[in-house]
Amino acid sequence: MSPTPPISVALNDLLRQTTALQHELAASVNRVLASGWYILGRECAAFEAEFAAYCGVPHCITVANGTDALELALRGLGVGPGDTVATVANAGGYSTTAIRAVGAEPLYIDIDPSSMNMSAADLAGRLTPAVRAVIATHLYGRMADLPALLAVAGRAAVPLVEDCAQAHGAAIGGRKAGSWGALACFSFYPTKNLGALGDGGAITTNDPQLAQRVKSLRQYGWNGKYRCAEYGRNSRMDEMQAAILRAKLPHLDGWNARRRQIAATYSAALAANGVDCPRDFGENYVAHLYVVRSQARDRVRAALAARGIATDIHYPVPDHLQQAARGTPAAAAQLPATEQAAGEILTLPCYAELKDEEISAVVGALQTLAQEARVG
Ligand SMILES: Cc1ncc(COP(=O)(O)O)c(C=O)c1O
Structure with a gap:
């Protein structure tokens, strides 16, 4: 009898989830194919409503990816050239990319070694009037200490943006990631806890005005068809990804x-x-x-x-x-x-x-x- 070969273990295997859900995913894709509508249609609207309800917020705006979500959140808050945004330096550089994209400068706050998330004590000592926003990443799926961080940011009247790209479904006291900050950003990159079969992202918020602004910014800055209120981006989720995410969310x-x-x-x-x-x-x-x-x-x-x-x-x-x-x-x-x-x-x-x-x-x-x- 030949010996059993040792098991090799991969860091991830996306095919397993796709295979396990193949019938649901095929039905979702076929529904979109048959609809004749492929960008910002019924599937996006339905996913936005379902994901907002899941996070416990009234508004969700889908976008093309998580980095765009961060950039559009900053733009929604009016952050731009000459401004400073506090963030961490250990979270893969996505917040930095977004901060740079709006022409602002990152201010790096050190981490709390026990959680590896932003230290509220360090933030308290480093907030200056130049800081226009704080991005707190829930790294590795562990929520940052939002009660403490929001208290520090709130004292300086600086809005906090949650980066929830690694924390779909996490909560503190029953209150979900994505419902704490002025705005919160999600990525649906395929390896995320909730992953699309391509790129995808979303912004959630309790604030109707911020929701409206981000919604306009994700589509050229339009406030009506072909009517541009301010210059925005083209950062939309397609119907295929929205339908796939609807199948996966439950x-x-x-x-x-x-x-x-x-x-x-x-x-x-x-x-x-x-x-x-x-x-x-x-x-x-x-x-x-x-x-x-x-x-x-x-x-x-x-x-x-x-x-x-x-x-x-x-x-x-x-x-x-x-x-x-x-x-x-x-x-x-x-x-x-x-x-x-x-x-x-x-x-x-x-x-x-x-x-x-x-x-x-x-x-x-x-x-x-x-x-x-x-x-x-
Ligand atoms: C913490 C964090 N923020 C932002 C992003 C950016 O998301 P995306 O790759 O969808 O642009 C990612 C993942 O890639 C991430 O892990």
Whole structure:
């Protein structure tokens, strides 16, 4: 009898979800094909209503992707050249891209090392009158400390934009991500907890005026057909993606529960071995990414790769240290917690369709490494 080959575990496998939902997705696509209407039609309007209800807000405006959502949110708030926007430097650079796109300058706030989200204490010490907005990212699916951040921003009368691209369905005290900020931005990139089969994004808000402005900005700045009130963008969601997202939305809570369960299984094995890993699996964490920290990160990563387990680093280079930032005021930011985390973080496979035997393979490999004292 030949020995069973070792399991190799990928970081993600999008085909599994597409296959599991193939009938629902095919019905959605066929409905759009038969409709004869392909941009901003009934499917978009229905998804906007359904996603707004899911987030607990009155308004949702779909756009082409999550980065556009951030840019249009800033433009909706009137942020432009000469303004400063506070954000974090450890969240993949998407907020920085949007801040730069509107001609503003990022002000990087350090992270709280325990959550890896924006530190309210650091924000409190760094808000100046030049700061016109704060973008708080719910990184890895863990909600930022919005009560504290909103208190700090509110004292300075600065609006806060949530970046919920990794946190669909997370909540604090039953109040969902996307319902706290002046505006909130979502990405439906295929790997997200709620992912399209292409690009997609959305902005949610409680504010009818901001909703109206963003709606106009996503379509050339029109306030009526062919009537331009101000210059905007072309950033629309297509009907196919909206129909696909409508089919997937009812599954989101179940997928999030499975992600949390996988994260809790990993942490139960790792915490016992003293590894720095997520410890809280309540409603405020939807396990978009399961990230551990280790001073021996690169060795652990190589050892896991040798056992067939894929990992990644989200994200290896903080925004202020990127080549593109050279020569800008933001490049001089002092962010000790952000920089230390960048050298230690490691993302393990965590997605809803991961099989039990794959989870066991990851746990087994990590336990072996921890027992060899090579993780911590
Ligand atoms: C935290 C965060 N913000 C914004 C984005 C940008 O979204 P998109 O890729 O749809 O532009 C992403 C994902 O890519 C993200 O992870």
